[in-house]
Amino acid sequence: MSEVTAPLHTAQAPVAQISAPVEQDTRPAIDRSIRSVVTSLFATGVVWLLLSTLLSFVSAIKLQYPAFLNYSFLSYGRVTPAADFTLAYGWSALGLIGVAIWVLMRLSKRVAIGKGIACLGVGLWNLGLLIGTVSILVGEMRPFNGLEMPLSSAVLIFAGFSLVALWILLSLRVTESGLSIGALFIVGGLLWFGWSFLTGNLLTSCPSMRGATEQVIATWVSHGFIWLFLAPVALGVAYFLIPKVTGQPLYSGPLGRICFWLYFLVGGLTCMTGLSGGPIPLWLQSVSAAATILLLVPVAGSVFNLLTTASSSPLTKVSPAANFTRFGLVVFVSAAALSAISSFRSVSFAVHFTLFPMGVKLLLLQGFVGMVVFGAIYFIMPRLSGCEWISSSLIKIHFLCAAYGAAMGGAMLVLSGTFAGIDLADSGVAFSQSMQSSAFFYWGRTLSFALLGIAYAAFTLHFLLMVFRIGQPEGEATLLKGSHGH
Amino acid sequence: MNRSGLLFPGLFATFAISLSVMVFAPYSQIGTLAPDFKEEDGAISDVYPNAVAGLPEVGKRVYVSQGCQACHTQIVRSNLSADIKRGWGARRTVARDYVLEKGAAFGSTRLGPDLSNLGSESWRNEPIGDLDKPAKRDAQWHYLHLYNPLAINKYSIMPAYSHLFEVRKVSGLGSPEALVLPKESAPEAGFEVVPSADAKALVAYLASLNRSHPLKEAGAVSVAQKK
Numbered sequence: 001m002s003e004v005t006a007p008l009h010t011a012q013a014p015v016a017q018i019s020a021p022v023e024q025d026t027r028p029a030i031d032r033s034i035r036s037v038v039t040s041l042f043a044t045g046v047v048w049l050l051l052s053t054l055l056s057f058v059s060a061i062k063l064q065y066p067a068f069l070n071y072s073f074l075s076y077g078r079v080t081p082a083a084d085f086t087l088a089y090g091w092s093a094l095g096l097i098g099v100a101i102w103v104l105m106r107l108s109k110r111v112a113i114g115k116g117i118a119c120l121g122v123g124l125w126n127l128g129l130l131i132g133t134v135s136i137l138v139g140e141m142r143p144f145n146g147l148e149m150p151l152s153s154a155v156l157i158f159a160g161f162s163l164v165a166l167w168i169l170l171s172l173r174v175t176e177s178g179l180s181i182g183a184l185f186i187v188g189g190l191l192w193f194g195w196s197f198l199t200g201n202l203l204t205s206c207p208s209m210r211g212a213t214e215q216v217i218a219t220w221v222s223h224g225f226i227w228l229f230l231a232p233v234a235l236g237v238a239y240f241l242i243p244k245v246t247g248q249p250l251y252s253g254p255l256g257r258i259c260f261w262l263y264f265l266v267g268g269l270t271c272m273t274g275l276s277g278g279p280i281p282l283w284l285q286s287v288s289a290a291a292t293i294l295l296l297v298p299v300a301g302s303v304f305n306l307l308t309t310a311s312s313s314p315l316t317k318v319s320p321a322a323n324f325t326r327f328g329l330v331v332f333v334s335a336a337a338l339s340a341i342s343s344f345r346s347v348s349f350a351v352h353f354t355l356f357p358m359g360v361k362l363l364l365l366q367g368f369v370g371m372v373v374f375g376a377i378y379f380i381m382p383r384l385s386g387c388e389w390i391s392s393s394l395i396k397i398h399f400l401c402a403a404y405g406a407a408m409g410g411a412m413l414v415l416s417g418t419f420a421g422i423d424l425a426d427s428g429v430a431f432s433q434s435m436q437s438s439a440f441f442y443w444g445r446t447l448s449f450a451l452l453g454i455a456y457a458a459f460t461l462h463f464l465l466m467v468f469r470i471g472q473p474e475g476e477a478t479l480l481k482g483s484h485g486h
Numbered sequence: 487m488n489r490s491g492l493l494f495p496g497l498f499a500t501f502a503i504s505l506s507v508m509v510f511a512p513y514s515q516i517g518t519l520a521p522d523f524k525e526e527d528g529a530i531s532d533v534y535p536n537a538v539a540g541l542p543e544v545g546k547r548v549y550v551s552q553g554c555q556a557c558h559t560q561i562v563r564s565n566l567s568a569d570i571k572r573g574w575g576a577r578r579t580v581a582r583d584y585v586l587e588k589g590a591a592f593g594s595t596r597l598g599p600d601l602s603n604l605g606s607e608s609w610r611n612e613p614i615g616d617l618d619k620p621a622k623r624d625a626q627w628h629y630l631h632l633y634n635p636l637a638i639n640k641y642s643i644m645p646a647y648s649h650l651f652e653v654r655k656v657s658g659l660g661s662p663e664a665l666v667l668p669k670e671s672a673p674e675a676g677f678e679v680v681p682s683a684d685a686k687a688l689v690a691y692l693a694s695l696n697r698s699h700p701l702k703e704a705g706a707v708s709v710a711q712k713k
Binding site for chain 2: 071279
C-alpha cells in the first residue's frame with residue numbers, strides 16, 4: 001500500500017501529462033473562471049436534495065400512517081410528485097450540470113468567459129424549481145407522471161438551461177485530440193435534454209394533443225429525462241473520473257465509443273415502458289420493451305469498461321471519488337437489468353402499476369446519478385476551494401449511509417412491488433389484502449430515507465465547510481483508508 | 487475523436503428517430519381518432535366518448551389538483567392482467583376512450599384501485615361474493631369515503647380528504663347535505679359535516695367515470711359484462 005500514501009494529485013500527474021503537456025498551468029485559471037457557477041449549482045442542488053429527502057421521508061411515512069401530517073398541501077398525492085420533482089430537476093440535474101461544466105471546461109483547456117450568463121441561467125432554473133414545487137404542493141400540477149410541474153415552471157427551467165448551455169457552447173473548445181468518451185456522453189445527454197424538454201412541452205401544450213397521445217409525449221419526456229439526460233451525463237462523468245482518479249488509461253476506447261452510439265440509438269426507443277399495457281399501440285410497447293432489454297448491452301459494456309479500468313489501480317479503494325462512482329456504476333447496471341426484466345410482457349403485467357418502477361427510479365437517481373455526482377464533487381471541490389476535505393470519517397459516514405440507504409430503499413420498493421404484483425395478478429385476492437402483504441417493506445423504505453437523510457446531512461456539513469474553505473491544507477488528498485485517513 | 491463533426495448530426499439523428507417512432511408514429515395512429523357513433527337513416531346516435539363537461543369537468547380539476555393520480559390509475563388493461571376480473575371494467579380501455587380529454591389522468595401507480603369505470607354500476611373492488619362490497623357506491627358513499635376512508639375499510643391506506651369538507655354548527659334543522667357519519671368519525675354534538683363545492687364536483691366527476699361503452703377495437707364485450 002506504499003503507493004497509496006502518495007497524494008492524489010501526484011497520482012494523476014501521468015494522465016494529465018499525456019493529455020496536456022503544454023497547458024497544465026491553465027488548470028487553476030480554468031477552475032477560477034468557473035468556480036462561482038459550479039459552486040452555485042452544487043450549493044442550490046444540495047438545498048433541493050435536502051428538501052427532496054424530507055418530502056420523500058414524509059411521503060414514505062404516509063404510506064404507513066395515512067393520517068400523518070394530514071394537511072392538504074402535504075397530502076400523499078402532492079408530496080410524492082414534489083419529492084420526485086425536487087430530486088430529479090433539483091438536485092440530480094443541477095449537481096450533474098455543475099459537474100459536467102467542470103469536466104467540459106477542464107477538457108477544453110480554456111478559461112471560461114462571460115459567466116454572468118451562466119449565473120443568470122442557474123438563477124432562472126432555481127426560480128423554475130421554486131415555482132414548480134410550490135405549485136405542486138398547492139395542487140397546480142399536470143397529470144403527467146414525472147412531468148407534473150406547471151408550464152410556467154418548465155419554461156423557466158428551459159430558459160435557465162438554455163443560458164447555461166449557451167455559455168458552455170461559447171466557452172467550449174474541441175481540442176485537437178477531439179472529445180473524450182466522457183465528454184461525448186455528457187454533451188449527448190445535455191443536448192437530449194434541451195431538445196426533448198422543449199419539443200415535449202411544446203407538444204403537450206398544443207390543444208390538438210389530447211388523451212393517450214398527450215400521455216405518450218409526457219412519458220417520452222419524463223422517461224428521456226432520466227434515461228437519456230441524467231443517466232448518460234452521469235455515465236460520462238464516470239468515464240472522465242475513473243481514469244483521472246486511478247491514473248489508468250481507459251480499458252477500451254473503441255468499446256466506449258460503440259457503447260455511446262448504441263446507448264443513444266437504443267435508449268431513445270425505450271421511452272414507452274411507462275405506458276406498458278396502456279391504451280397505446282401494441283407495437284409501440286413491444287419496441288420499447290425490446291429496446292429496454294437491448295439497452296443492457298451499452299450499459300453493461302460501459303460499466304465493464306470502467307470497472308475493469310478501476311480494478312487495476314490500488315487508488316480505487318481509497319479515493320472517495322472512485323468509491324462513490326464504482327458503487328453508482330454497479331447500481332446503474334442493476335437498475336438497467338431490473339428494467340429489462342420488468343419489460344417482459346408477463347412480468348410487466350404483474351409489476352407495472354406497483355411500486356416496482358418507483359424502486360428502479362430510486363436506484364437510478366439516488367444510487368447511480370447521486371453517487372456519481374457526490375464522487376465528482378469530492379474530486380472537484382478541493383480544486384475549486386484550494387483546500388482538502390477536512391474529515392475522511394464524514395466521507396465514510398456519507399458513503400455508507402448513502403449506499404445502504406439507496407440500495408435498501410430501491411430493494412424494498414422493488415420487493416414490495418413484486419409481492420403486490422403477484423397478489424394483484426390473482427383476482428381472488430382482495431385489493432386491500434394485496435396492499436397489506438406488501439406493506440411490510442414500507443418499513444425498510446422509510447428507514448432507508450432516514451439513512452439517506454443522515455448521509456446527506458453529513459455531506460451538506462462537509463460541503464459547507466469547503467465552501468468557506470475550512471479544510472486540510474492543499475496537496476494532501478483526503479482518502480478513505482491508509483495513513484491519510486483522519 | 488477526430489470525427490467530432492459527426493457528433494451533432496449523429497446525436498440529432500438518434501433524437502429524430504426517437505421522436506418519430508415514439509411520438510409522431512403513435513400520433514398518426516391514435517392522435518386523430520374521432521368519437522364512435524351509430525348512423526341510421528342519416529341520424530347520428532350513440533356518440534361515444536362525450537366530452538367531460540359541467541360539474542364533472544370542475545371535479546376532474548379537483549381530482550388532478552389533489553393528486554389522486556398518484557395512487558389511482560384510469561387504465562384497464564387486457565385480460566393478460568387481472569384488471570377485468572377484478573371488476574374494474576368490462577373491457578380494456580383504448581385510445582378512443584380518452585380522445586376528447588386534455589390532460590387525461592392516466593396515473594402510474596395503483597396504491598388504490600383503478601377508477602376508469604368507477605361510475606358504472608358494475609364496478610367493484612372486491613372479489614365476487616365478498617361481504618365487504620357496499621350495496622351501492624352513491625354520492626353519500628363517496629362523501630363518507632373521502633371524509634374518512636377508515637370508516638369504510640379499516641385497512642385503507644387512503645388519506646382522509648377532510649379538508650374538502652366543512653365542519654360547522656348546525657343551524658335550524660341542519661343541512662340536507664350533511665354527512666351521515668358513524669359514531670367514531672362524527673363531529674361533536676351540535677356540529678355537522680357538509681361537503682364543500684370542491685367535494686361535490688369531485689364526487690360528480692367520480693360518478694361520471696364510465697368507459698364501458700362497447701368499442702370495436704377494444705374487443706367484443708359479452709352482454710352479461712355490459713350490464
